[in-house]
Amino acid sequence: MLRFALLRILGAIPTLFVVIAVAFMLVHAAPGGPFDSERVLLPEVEQSILQAYHLDEPLPQQFARYLRGVLRGDFGPSYTHSEYDVSEIIFASFPVSFLLGAYALITALTLGVFFGLVAALRRNTAIDHLLSGLAMTGISIPVFVIAPVMVLLFAVHLGWLPASFSGGTGAGRFVLPVIALALPQLAYFARLFRASMIEVLESDYIRTARAQGLSTVSIIRHHALKPALLPLVSYLGPAIAAVLTGSVVVEQIFGIPGLGQHFVNGALNRDYTLVLGLVIFYAALIITLNLFVDLLYRYLDPRTRRQ
Amino acid sequence: MKTSSGNRRPRYAILGNRLVVVCLLALLAIAVLSIVGTIASPYSVEEISFDQNFEGPSLGGGHWFGTDDLGRDLFVRTLKGTQITFLIAIVATMVSLVIGVTYGAIAGYFGGKIDAIMMRAVDALYAMPFIFFVILLMVVFERSLTLMFIAIGAINWLDTARIVRGQTISLKQRAFVDAARMVGVSNFAIIARHIAPNLLGIVIVYVTLTIPQIILFESFLSFLGLGVQEPQTSLGALVSEGVSRMERAPWMLLFPASFLAVMLLCLNFLGDGLRDVFDPKSAKA
Numbered sequence: 001m002l003r004f005a006l007l008r009i010l011g012a013i014p015t016l017f018v019v020i021a022v023a024f025m026l027v028h029a030a031p032g033g034p035f036d037s038e039r040v041l042l043p044e045v046e047q048s049i050l051q052a053y054h055l056d057e058p059l060p061q062q063f064a065r066y067l068r069g070v071l072r073g074d075f076g077p078s079y080t081h082s083e084y085d086v087s088e089i090i091f092a093s094f095p096v097s098f099l100l101g102a103y104a105l106i107t108a109l110t111l112g113v114f115f116g117l118v119a120a121l122r123r124n125t126a127i128d129h130l131l132s133g134l135a136m137t138g139i140s141i142p143v144f145v146i147a148p149v150m151v152l153l154f155a156v157h158l159g160w161l162p163a164s165f166s167g168g169t170g171a172g173r174f175v176l177p178v179i180a181l182a183l184p185q186l187a188y189f190a191r192l193f194r195a196s197m198i199e200v201l202e203s204d205y206i207r208t209a210r211a212q213g214l215s216t217v218s219i220i221r222h223h224a225l226k227p228a229l230l231p232l233v234s235y236l237g238p239a240i241a242a243v244l245t246g247s248v249v250v251e252q253i254f255g256i257p258g259l260g261q262h263f264v265n266g267a268l269n270r271d272y273t274l275v276l277g278l279v280i281f282y283a284a285l286i287i288t289l290n291l292f293v294d295l296l297y298r299y300l301d302p303r304t305r306r307q
Numbered sequence: 308m309k310t311s312s313g314n315r316r317p318r319y320a321i322l323g324n325r326l327v328v329v330c331l332l333a334l335l336a337i338a339v340l341s342i343v344g345t346i347a348s349p350y351s352v353e354e355i356s357f358d359q360n361f362e363g364p365s366l367g368g369g370h371w372f373g374t375d376d377l378g379r380d381l382f383v384r385t386l387k388g389t390q391i392t393f394l395i396a397i398v399a400t401m402v403s404l405v406i407g408v409t410y411g412a413i414a415g416y417f418g419g420k421i422d423a424i425m426m427r428a429v430d431a432l433y434a435m436p437f438i439f440f441v442i443l444l445m446v447v448f449e450r451s452l453t454l455m456f457i458a459i460g461a462i463n464w465l466d467t468a469r470i471v472r473g474q475t476i477s478l479k480q481r482a483f484v485d486a487a488r489m490v491g492v493s494n495f496a497i498i499a500r501h502i503a504p505n506l507l508g509i510v511i512v513y514v515t516l517t518i519p520q521i522i523l524f525e526s527f528l529s530f531l532g533l534g535v536q537e538p539q540t541s542l543g544a545l546v547s548e549g550v551s552r553m554e555r556a557p558w559m560l561l562f563p564a565s566f567l568a569v570m571l572l573c574l575n576f577l578g579d580g581l582r583d584v585f586d587p588k589s590a591k592a
Contacts, residue, residue, distance in 0.1 A: 015431055019435070022440070023440070023443060026440075026443055026444065026447055027443070027447055029447065136572065136575060136576060136579070137572060139575065140519065140568070140571040140572040140574075140575045141567075141568045141571060141572065142523055142526060142527065142567070142568075142571070144526070144527065144530045144543075144546060144547075144550070145546060145564045145567060145568055148546075148549070148550045148553055148560055148564070149560070149561075149564065151553070152553055152554075152557055152560070156553070156554055238433075241436055244436065245436070245438050245439075245527075248438075248531070249527065249530065249531070252531065253550065263439075263442070264531050264532075264533075266446075267442050267443075267445065267446045267531070267533055268531075268532055268533070270446055272446070272447075275442070275443055275446050276443070278439070279436075279439045279440065279442075279443050282436050282439050283435070283436050283439070286435075286436050
C-alpha cells in the first residue's frame with residue numbers, strides 16, 4: 001500500500017511538470033505581449049515594465065524563474081489587478097469555491113446512492129423508468145441551462161431563495177448553486193449505482209445470503225452496499241473534475257466570488273498570469289484529488305490490495 | 308446484427324429502440340427546421356430595430372419567439388445558433404474521430420511496448436482539466452471557429468481511442484489480416500484498408516456519444532463569452548444573452564435553452580440506444 005502510494009505520488013510529479021510547462025509555453029507563444037494595448041508607451045517605460053515582469057529575459061530563464069515561484073506557491077503578479085498577486089487572489093477565493101464544490105459533491109453522492117438504490121430495488125417498474133429518464137435529463141441538460149431556469153422559478157417568481165450569492169445570507173444562498181452544480185453528478189451517480197447494485201444483487205454470494213433467509217435490508221446493509229459503492233469511488237475523480245468545471249459557470253451565474261469567477265474574468269480581460277496560475281492550480285488540485293481517490297479505491301477494494 | 312439484448316430485458320430494449328427512433332426524428336426535425344427556417348423567415352439574424360425590442364413571443368405578431376434587447380428576431384437567431392452549434396459539433400467530432408481512430412488503431416495493432424506507452428499516456432490525459440487548457444488557448448490566440456473546432460476536437464478523442472484500440476486488438480487476430488500481411492501489405496495499409504473499415508459500427512456509436520459532449524463544451528465556452536463571437540451566434544451564446552435578460556424577457560432564455568436541452572437529450576438517448584445495440588457488453592443498463 002505504502003509502495004503504491006509512493007509510486008503514484010512520484011508518477012504525479014512529471015504530469016504536473018508537463019502541465020506547467022505546456023501552460024507556460026502556450027501563454028508565451030501568444031502573438032503580442034500582455035502590454036500591447038492601444039496606448040503607446042514611451043520606450044523607457046515599456047522597458048521598465050518588461051524588466052519588472054522579467055519579460056526581457058530569454059524564455060528558458062523565465063520558465064525556470066516561474067517554476068521556482070510555483071514551487072514556493074508564488075504565481076507572480078496579476079497583470080490586471082496590479083495591487084494583488086495571483087496567489088493572493090487564489091487563496092482568497094478558494095475557500096468559497098471549495099465549500100460550494102464539497103457541498104455539491106456530498107449532495108450528489110448521497111442522493112445519487114439513494115435514487116440509484118430505489119431504482120435498483122424497483123427494477124423495470126414505472127419508478128425505475130421514471131428515475132432513469134430523469135437521470136438522463138440531468139446528465140444531458142447543461143448546468144448553465146438548469147441554473148438560470150431555477151433562478152427564474154425559485155428566486156424571481158416564487159421568491160423562496162435569493163437569486164444571487166451576495167443577495168442572501170446564511171445557508172439559503174448556497175441552496176440553488178449547490179443544487180445546480182450537484183444535479184448532473186447526482187444523475188450520473190444514480191445511474192452508476194443502479195447498475196452496480198443490480199450486478200451485485202445478481203451475484204452468487206447474495207443468492208446464498210438470500211437462501212439463508214436474510215432480509216433484503218440486512219443483505220443490502222451488510223453484503224451488497226460496500227461492493228456496489230466501489231464503482232462510485234472510481235467515478236469520484238471525473239466527478240471532481242466535472243464539479244470544478246461546473247463551478248466556473250455556477251459562480252458566474254450566481255455571482256459567487258470564487259476561483260471560477262476570477263478565471264472567467266481573467267480570461268475575458270486577458271490577464272495572462274492570473275489565467276496561467278489558475279490553470280496550474282486547477283490541474284494540481286485535480287491531480288492531487290485523483291491521487292487521493294486512487295488511494296481510497298485501493299484501500300477499499302481488497303482485490304486490488306492483494307496484488 | 309445479432310438480436311441485441313437477447314431475452315434478458317426485451318421490454319426495456321423495445322422501449323429504448325422506440326425512444327431512439329423518436330430522438331432521431333426530433334433531431335432531424337430540428338436540423339431541417341434550422342435550415343429551412345432561416346431561409347424562409349423574413350427576418351435576418353443581425354438586423355437591429357430598437358423600436359421592436361423586448362417583444363414577447365406571438366404567433367400573430369410575426370416574431371414567433373419574440374425579440375431580444377436589440378429588437379432582433381429570436382426565432383431566426385435561435386435557428387441560426389442551432390446551425391452553428393451543429394456545425395461545430397460535426398466538424399469537431401470529425402477532428403476527434405480522426406485522432407481517436409488513428410491513435411487507437413496504431414496502439415492496438417502494434418501492441419506490446421508501443422501500446423503500453425500510448426495507453427499510459429491516455430490514462431494520464433484523462434486526469435487533465437482540458438477545459439481549462441482550451442480556455443487558456445482562447446485567451447492567448449484570436450478566437451475563431453477554426454481554433455474551436457481543433458481545440459474541442461483535440462481533447463475529446465480519449466474514449467474513442469480506447470474503444471478503437473480494444474476492437475483493433477480483436478480484429479488483428481482475424482484471418483483476413485494474416486492474409487493481407489502474408490501477401491506483403493504494409494502495416495499502415497492494413498490499418499487503413501482492413502482494420503479501419505471494420506471499426507465502423509463501434510465508431511458510429513462513439514460518434515453519437517461524442518457529439519453531445521462537444522455541443523456541451525462549445526456552449527459552455529460560448530456561454531462564458533469565450534466561444535462563438537458576435538455577429539455569429541450559437542445556442543450557448545444565446546442562452547448567455549438570455550440569462551442576462553431573463554427577468555425582463557424570459558423568452559430570450561427559454562427558447563434557446565429548450566433547443567439546446569432537447570438536442571442534447573436526444574443525442575444522449577440516441578447514443579445510449581445505439582450502444583445497447585452495437586456494443587451490449589459496455590451498456591451501463
